[in-house]
Amino acid sequence: MREISYRDALKEALKEEMERDERVFLLGEDIADPFGSAYKVTLGLSPIFGTDRVIQTPISEQGFTGAAVGAAITGLRPVVEYMYIDFTTMAMDQIANQAAKFHYMSGGQAQVPMVMRTQGGPGRSSAAQHAQSLEAWFHHLPGLLVAMPATPHDAKGLLKTAIRLDDPVMFVEQKLLYNTTGPVPEEEYTIPFGLADVKREGTDCTVVATSMAVLKALKAADLLAAEGISIEVVDPRTLFPLDMETIVESVKKTSRLVVSHEAPERGGFAAEVVAQVSDRAFDYLDAPIQRVCAPSVPPPFARNMEDYVMIDEHKIADRVRKLVQGEI
């Protein structure tokens, strides 16, 4: 199969959906050519679809999110881009009180088919206002769906689905994933929301990981395999809806669970997985469930401090090793 980048996979999804459905349009800052958006996902789309469908907005996150909500409830299918997930804060009322609530508040009358694409995560010394991982906020909001693809394949399939769904979707990309490559079929495909993917099968411990943490978990799996420890890496792909079946089945098989993400540990998505597993698979567990996440501090600037707080394959492998060897 051909290999393409995460960035190009997303671009293809946008392009195909815009070709398929003329109600789909893009809205965001600096998304038109020649700049083509901060991480270049939309580069090349404005020449094809024109600036009437690749609408570059002033720096006005609250404004363009509200515009997307308004367009969505009146029959269009906007895809907005927040340059950084950190800037969703500027639009929080429109996201949390409007987009997420319209369907419910209107007794099911209104639909809000909009996708909010953004990216988060550390790794480039971007510091406290440009490197956060805020997915847990959105995951907490009834009315929103949250996707977090880790691979080019998942990025494309999930984005196409997100655009076709009639619910608002927070679609969280990761800045260091854009240049990663992987197999993506030429032919049309979509990936349903709420379907986890077992990225690697194993027997000794389950690692549930999201976004960049999936790649780190796969590296940890290689490190541990050399020591004779076999881990199963489960990527939920969408935080909500969440495929607990796949996670629970895996835990039943391995009897151990580590949950990992780049976001700070406190109140993170991992806590939800831990709670649900303890609820549904408590009797199958041979050891306490562990979280490998960032400590609950803002992303620091200095490279060595940032490295210190970021998760990596060694942190995941160390924890799994301790679990499997009965040290926890």
Added chain:
Amino acid sequence: MNDRKIPEDLTKDQLLAMYRRMRLIRGFEDTAQRLFENGEIGGFLHLSQGQEAVPVGTCTALRPDDYITSTHRGHGDVLAKGCEPKYMFAELYGRTTGYCKGKGGSMHIADFSQGIIGANGIVSGGLPIITGVGLSIKMRGTDQVAVCFFGDGATAEGGFHEALNLASLWQIPVIFVCQNNLYGLSQPFSETAYDCDLAQRARTYHIPGECVDGMDAIAVYRSVKEAVDRARSGGGPTFIEAKTYRFLGHYVGDPALYMPPEERKAWREKDAIAKLGTQLRAWDYLTEEEDEAMAASVQAELEQGVEYARSSPIPAPEEALDDVYVHFDYAGNPR
């Protein structure tokens, strides 16, 4: 241009200090650019070559106890208010001696001891904050003033409008200084608003608004000085749009394909530093030799600053866990 007329409202020393600060800023930015391109420093680097006249003209009208807020493109603003290159370089290197102990980096440099409330990574982030600074000045009954630096791009954010309304409502000693460098990232300002007359927009909030040549430090000074005098004597807020230009791309690494070469060339010819240098020589305030000596001293200060940063201690990685709370450690244990 009336180069022969010697200003009466600025002393020779003040003018020379302005000139030196502008060169210091230019040199700081050029140096930072080189260090970034060499891979010595990381993160984001939004440089302000071309815009020096605005912060320097503005801060010349301020007192040490006055306040400023700044933006992602804040090096020039904080240098103009009094930051020292060596601690700024140390911050860019992520060292413990940096203004923010290596936790902030370029976009978050702050020195509260000099009223420098900080650069800010969020476009328009400083605008609502300045209203609180102004309110606090008013409530504490001092005669300080607060300057909010922000870009043209910020004027499309909700926070801009809310801040202008509050400043007007509360009649607080705030001066809004918009550094209109014609672009917000890749977007020409003219394509982000139907009516680009910002001073007019401010007047709709009943805030006196003025547009000034941001490539002329003396003109900026005069405009801000008038606003400062009004603010100090209880006359409320002022809005100043300074028309300027970012000589380079949005950040280091941006090829700036959206900036027409002719436009860039034309603005380079309006370089505010060259302009003031010419004026100073015309007024016999500066000889050729003094000019060169100044350039050398600026260069030396910057080189020493870089050396200071390079030889400063790297923070222990665990310092990442400090400074999250005042009363607790990051995990919630009382101190």
